[in-house]
Amino acid sequence: xxxxxxxxxxxxxFIEENGFAPSVREIARHLGFRSTKAIKVHLDEMANMGWIExxxxxxxxxxxxxxxxxxxxxxQAGQPTLQFEGVEGxxxxxxxxxxxxxxxxxxxxxxxxxxxxxxxxxxxxxxxRKGDIVVALVEDETTVKRLDKKNGRWILxxxxxxxxxxxxxxxxxxxxxxxxxxx
Amino acid sequence: xxxxxxxxxxxxxFIEENGFAPSVREIARHLGFRSTKAIKVHLDEMANMGWIExxxxxxxxxxxxxxxxxxxxxxQAGQPTLQFEGVEGxxxxxxxxxxxxxxxxxxxxxxxxxxxxxxxxxxxxxxxRKGDIVVALVEDETTVKRLDKKNGRWILxxxxxxxxxxxxxxxxxxxxxxxxxxx
DNA sequence: TATTAAGGTAAACAAATGTTTACTCAAGGA
DNA sequence: TCCTTGAGTAAACATTTGTTTACCTTAATA
Numbered sequence: 001x002x003x004x005x006x007x008x009x010x011x012x013x014f015i016e017e018n019g020f021a022p023s024v025r026e027i028a029r030h031l032g033f034r035s036t037k038a039i040k041v042h043l044d045e046m047a048n049m050g051w052i053e054x055x056x057x058x059x060x061x062x063x064x065x066x067x068x069x070x071x072x073x074x075x076q077a078g079q080p081t082l083q084f085e086g087v088e089g090x091x092x093x094x095x096x097x098x099x100x101x102x103x104x105x106x107x108x109x110x111x112x113x114x115x116x117x118x119x120x121x122x123x124x125x126x127x128x129r130k131g132d133i134v135v136a137l138v139e140d141e142t143t144v145k146r147l148d149k150k151n152g153r154w155i156l157x158x159x160x161x162x163x164x165x166x167x168x169x170x171x172x173x174x175x176x177x178x179x180x181x182x183x
Numbered sequence: 184x185x186x187x188x189x190x191x192x193x194x195x196x197f198i199e200e201n202g203f204a205p206s207v208r209e210i211a212r213h214l215g216f217r218s219t220k221a222i223k224v225h226l227d228e229m230a231n232m233g234w235i236e237x238x239x240x241x242x243x244x245x246x247x248x249x250x251x252x253x254x255x256x257x258x259q260a261g262q263p264t265l266q267f268e269g270v271e272g273x274x275x276x277x278x279x280x281x282x283x284x285x286x287x288x289x290x291x292x293x294x295x296x297x298x299x300x301x302x303x304x305x306x307x308x309x310x311x312r313k314g315d316i317v318v319a320l321v322e323d324e325t326t327v328k329r330l331d332k333k334n335g336r337w338i339l340x341x342x343x344x345x346x347x348x349x350x351x352x353x354x355x356x357x358x359x360x361x362x363x364x365x366x
Numbered sequence: 367t368a369t370t371a372a373g374g375t376a377a378a379c380a381a382a383t384g385t386t387t388a389c390t391c392a393a394g395g396a
Numbered sequence: 397t398c399c400t401t402g403a404g405t406a407a408a409c410a411t412t413t414g415t416t417t418a419c420c421t422t423a424a425t426a
């Protein structure tokens with residue numbers, strides 16, 4: 001493994017553990033270098049290549065570019081280890097920062113494949129449109145339903161024939177912009 | 184807003200933007216303080232109270248404790264703004280770091296409420312058990328199915344009656360430990 | 367009213383830390 | 397073989413940065 005790779009690996013581990021970046025000396029010491037010069041050169045090159053971000057002159061001013069979790073495309077069969085190949089992109093949770101989660105109770109949205117225990121990602125202050133899945137307050141009860149219009153009036157539609165349409169006063173709290181399920 | 188709250192807010196913004204923490208002087212300057220002493224005292228108290236984590240003596244050695252996205256309980260109706268109350272816990276994506284995502288094609292797992300376009304979270308190197316939803320390689324095709332046993336032989340079961348059981352040679356790549364859906 | 371404590375100022379101090387200069391060494395190519 | 401180049405060493409340097417000391421201001425308090 002090249003020196004750059006070793007630096008990157010150390011950075012990842014250190015930041016994961018400490019929450020801030022190591023100093024150049026700490027990197028050097030950890031990799032067994034007796035001078036900081038070589039590390040500095042490598043760091044600058046790594047920053048140039050876009051491996052890391054680095055602000056010159058500031059202490060511990062290195063940080064990694066968080067790309068998120070890779071979305072893989074094909075999986076290549078190869079002995080002895082399977083290879084994940086063709087990264088189609090990355091999924092970052094940053095876009096959901098500042099949102100809220102609500103745990104789904106019941107199966108009234110099962111038709112939309114949202115089941116009991118699922119966590120829906122809610123964004124407040126977002127314009128609601130017909131067809132959106134929303135979180136609404138109906139008679140002091142929180143509920144997740146699909147927003148629809150009937151006779152010019154807004155209604156809440158469950159996605160389960162066992163439940164009936166809610167056609168009374170309600171207040172939309174937020175729009176469901178995502179969903180998370182744990183197994 | 185108290186000084187501590189202002190510090191915390193600045194920290195959040197600064198770290199979000201720069202990827203590393205501000206120095207004590209930067210905090211002081213930004214809040215309009217002409218000395219660093221007061222900031223240092225506040226930071227130490229905030230660390231004591233568990234608001235932040237801070238390693239003494241190291242430059243920019245502050246970091247926030249990432250709790251994740253809050254899972255809310257009740258929603259309180261109140262005018263004029265809705266209040267999210269009763270935080271039941273937090274969901275952190277950290278546990279899914281190091282995993283991979285695979286985009287679902289088709290509706291073969293619709294019975295498990297996994298639909299086309301959903302992203303399943305895959306963990307490699309995990310012991311598979313009967314009933315697990317797994318990613319498997321069947322004749323060079325990647326597929327997500329439920330792992331089952333039939334006549335002492337491992338098989339792959341779709342969760343859709345339109346699809347048939349896969350009862351041939353396959354190789355499990357990873358276990359589905361979660362799911363993400365975007366709307 | 368005198369006292370006290372919290373919170374801030376100013377200035378200095380001592381480390382921690384990024385950066386630079388000069389030199390060394392080994393490998394590879396002309 | 398000689399020269400060049402990449403990578404590392406050693407030692408300074410120059411800031412940046414956390415910390416400390418002494419003092420000040422103000423509002424609550426005995």
